[in-house]
Amino acid sequence: MHRIRAIVENTFKESLRQRILNLLIIFAILLIVVSIFLEPFAIGESPKILRDFGLAVSSIFGVLIVIIIGSSLIHKDIEKRTIYTVIAKPVKRGEIIVGKFLGLFFLIAVLETGMTIIHQIIIFIYEGAFDPHLLIALPFSLLEVMVLLGILLLFSSFSSSTMASIMGIIFFIIGHGSPDLKLFADQSKVVLLKYIAYVFYYILPNLENFNLRIELVYKLPVHHDQILFSLCYGLIYTILLLYVATIIFEKREFK
Amino acid sequence: MESAIKLEHIYRSFKTHFWQKRKLVLEDINLEVFQGEVFGFLGPNGAGKTTTIKLITGLLKPDSGKISIFGMPRDSLKAKQLIGYLPESPYFYDHLTGYEFLKVHALLGNCKDYEKKVYEQLEKVGLKSAANLQLRKYSRGMLQRIGIAQALITDPELIILDEPLTGLDPIGRKEIKDLILEQKQQGKTIFFSSHILPDAEVICDRIGIIINGKILKVGELKQLLKKGIKTDEISLEDWFVKQVKEKDA
Amino acid sequence: MKRYIYIILLFFLIANLSYRIDLKKSPHRLIGELMYFPSGVAVKALSMGFYAPLADLIWLRFIQYYGEHRMTDAKFELMYHILDILTTLNPYFIHAYTLGALMLTHDAKNPEQSKILLKKGIHSNIKNWRLYFVYGFIHYVFLHKYQTAHRYFKIASTLPEATDMPKRWAAFTLYKKIGDLKSSLALWIDLYNNCKNPEEKNIAEIYIKNIKMKLDLEFLNKKIEEFKNIYHFYPPTIKHLLTYNIIDSIPSEPHGCKYYIKNGKAFSSWQR
Ligand SMILES: Nc1ncnc2c1ncn2[C@@H]1O[C@H](COP(=O)(O)OP(=O)(O)OP(=O)(O)O)[C@@H](O)[C@H]1O
Ligand SMILES: [Mg+2]
Numbered sequence: 001m002h003r004i005r006a007i008v009e010n011t012f013k014e015s016l017r018q019r020i021l022n023l024l025i026i027f028a029i030l031l032i033v034v035s036i037f038l039e040p041f042a043i044g045e046s047p048k049i050l051r052d053f054g055l056a057v058s059s060i061f062g063v064l065i066v067i068i069i070g071s072s073l074i075h076k077d078i079e080k081r082t083i084y085t086v087i088a089k090p091v092k093r094g095e096i097i098v099g100k101f102l103g104l105f106f107l108i109a110v111l112e113t114g115m116t117i118i119h120q121i122i123i124f125i126y127e128g129a130f131d132p133h134l135l136i137a138l139p140f141s142l143l144e145v146m147v148l149l150g151i152l153l154l155f156s157s158f159s160s161s162t163m164a165s166i167m168g169i170i171f172f173i174i175g176h177g178s179p180d181l182k183l184f185a186d187q188s189k190v191v192l193l194k195y196i197a198y199v200f201y202y203i204l205p206n207l208e209n210f211n212l213r214i215e216l217v218y219k220l221p222v223h224h225d226q227i228l229f230s231l232c233y234g235l236i237y238t239i240l241l242l243y244v245a246t247i248i249f250e251k252r253e254f255k
Numbered sequence: 256m257e258s259a260i261k262l263e264h265i266y267r268s269f270k271t272h273f274w275q276k277r278k279l280v281l282e283d284i285n286l287e288v289f290q291g292e293v294f295g296f297l298g299p300n301g302a303g304k305t306t307t308i309k310l311i312t313g314l315l316k317p318d319s320g321k322i323s324i325f326g327m328p329r330d331s332l333k334a335k336q337l338i339g340y341l342p343e344s345p346y347f348y349d350h351l352t353g354y355e356f357l358k359v360h361a362l363l364g365n366c367k368d369y370e371k372k373v374y375e376q377l378e379k380v381g382l383k384s385a386a387n388l389q390l391r392k393y394s395r396g397m398l399q400r401i402g403i404a405q406a407l408i409t410d411p412e413l414i415i416l417d418e419p420l421t422g423l424d425p426i427g428r429k430e431i432k433d434l435i436l437e438q439k440q441q442g443k444t445i446f447f448s449s450h451i452l453p454d455a456e457v458i459c460d461r462i463g464i465i466i467n468g469k470i471l472k473v474g475e476l477k478q479l480l481k482k483g484i485k486t487d488e489i490s491l492e493d494w495f496v497k498q499v500k501e502k503d504a
Numbered sequence: 505m506k507r508y509i510y511i512i513l514l515f516f517l518i519a520n521l522s523y524r525i526d527l528k529k530s531p532h533r534l535i536g537e538l539m540y541f542p543s544g545v546a547v548k549a550l551s552m553g554f555y556a557p558l559a560d561l562i563w564l565r566f567i568q569y570y571g572e573h574r575m576t577d578a579k580f581e582l583m584y585h586i587l588d589i590l591t592t593l594n595p596y597f598i599h600a601y602t603l604g605a606l607m608l609t610h611d612a613k614n615p616e617q618s619k620i621l622l623k624k625g626i627h628s629n630i631k632n633w634r635l636y637f638v639y640g641f642i643h644y645v646f647l648h649k650y651q652t653a654h655r656y657f658k659i660a661s662t663l664p665e666a667t668d669m670p671k672r673w674a675a676f677t678l679y680k681k682i683g684d685l686k687s688s689l690a691l692w693i694d695l696y697n698n699c700k701n702p703e704e705k706n707i708a709e710i711y712i713k714n715i716k717m718k719l720d721l722e723f724l725n726k727k728i729e730e731f732k733n734i735y736h737f738y739p740p741t742i743k744h745l746l747t748y749n750i751i752d753s754i755p756s757e758p759h760g761c762k763y764y765i766k767n768g769k770a771f772s773s774w775q776r
Contacts, residue, residue, distance in 0.1 A: 006362035
């Protein structure tokens, strides 16, 4: 445990030094600007826009950080050869993967929590009351971050950091387009194509499972089973990704 | 005497480009380093020293052959626990302070009382005053020393140093040499590679010479020098140049 | 080997969870998302510049929405809203206007919205003859505003790339009212032959079949009267018309149903 902790702390600090938390200020400014400027367009919808926009932007910020920093987590260490002394210590490769994962994940968790608090405060300023219902979006947004970070680490474990970010973006798009994949599968008349589409639909990460933003903004009912299953889905998917990343990383050499 | 490192029939090749043929870099390396000795691994540029060391520390894997550390397979965590490693021209996390850097490695090396160990090491390599300085502000010599501190922090039985003396001024070299000898006094095994032969001459019990990926000679320093030149007075450097020339001819 | 088994097991678990989550999700979520956007402007602001692909995506979902509701409840409350968002994202999406207007009139029974939609399309695509044609078409066939229809068909016929269809239709509107079933049938068949996408053909087909049925019934009723005049009783079945040599053959029902006679009047079993 202490070995993972050391890597987690190290990764957290390294990433923190890139001044990521400054995004909080940008987030606050964005929200205020948007809520002021969209007001005249919104025609009575501005409370909704403030909510939609706040949730969307905080989620996008998290995803951006995953893709930008997550892709270089392992590569920076290899390119700068800082990983050499780490590999030579009695550390399992899996511990490095998990440590890197948790280190960046915790940082993003701090960031997103900060953004959620700012969001709530701005809602409070405008409406005189908090909207605690929206808080459910936070763990789900973090689940999405988890899965994406797992994907980036998986690709980092064998390909370049550029490749890893591109794959991250592709999986992000696919992951949110999965309802359309299902639609395609449902409607496809070619049986083979239909089954291939279904297999992809069920195997590829379905990031829409973590997207409850609309339901939350409109206070629509969300079945608690859906919440529970989505939670399990995110966790198990992440475990799978990290497991595969570890297997690949164990074979990796440092030339 | 028991062996600390044992390399048996190690082969290793690299592909520079994926369409090119593999280039053999290490060819049938057999080498044994005994417990408690200081072993100098010498050879010209590109001979395969760093490659050999990376194989021992697990950064690379051999194409074939067997590597054991104190009789244990190299990949086992137990074996790794006994190794301290300083890479060639090391780079460390720029933004960490000397203290933080050592702390990470102490924790990775399963040190129980890491705080005490970190300060001990900082003291030992003379970097106590720079403990809270970020590594990017360290000089070349300071980096080399913090690198050695990182290798020694787990109190390893086997210390592997890839060119620990390169890039240091005479005082720096003296300090490192003293450190190596001190470790030897404590019964530790030291395996290091070097170009700087006069320094190696002072501290080595035995040396191994590698040229073009093949071990040319292994043996006690005094005997090798005698055998080669038949007089005690000639330096290792002269002897070495002669050996390389002979080999090329 | 063990590792592969673990990985496969995890994948099965994931697929299973994914399946369970889908069961709990609200089924109309796809289009539901759009419902909550007050306007296309908001969607556009959030689409980060990817207007056209987003419009395409909405189009795909719209088709899905249309098919789903046609099969089930025939409620199309959101139709205009979706089309409005779509055409705000991509104002040059001609299909969304033409087909959308047709669906709004025929399925959602809301010609006013289809007029607004087409006006919006014409605003952005002044030279597109199809938009004028569909505008005229809706006025002619559904609203029976023959003058407006005539005007729009004429405009359409002068625009670049226009086929001779609008010219034909403009001529039609001058001397034939749509109450005349035969000319109406000719128009629909003309439309059917000149459109390419299945949805449009579908709608045309429905009208063609209906008109054909009405024409058949008109014809049969006339023959029934003829029968009565000769034999002084109503034929109890269609077959009687044939056996008494009043007609040469029984017209085939276009929906695949049967014609029959009840109380001296012809009906189609499709009408029930
Ligand atoms: N990653 C690699 N890909 C291809 N060739 C490599 C790689 N690493 C090393 N080599 C080749 O292997 C040979 C040995 O390299 P190595 O670094 O082990 O030499 P060395 O003895 O440490 O040299 P130096 O004294 O300069 O450090 C060289 O010819 C080098 O070109
Ligand atoms: Mg070297």
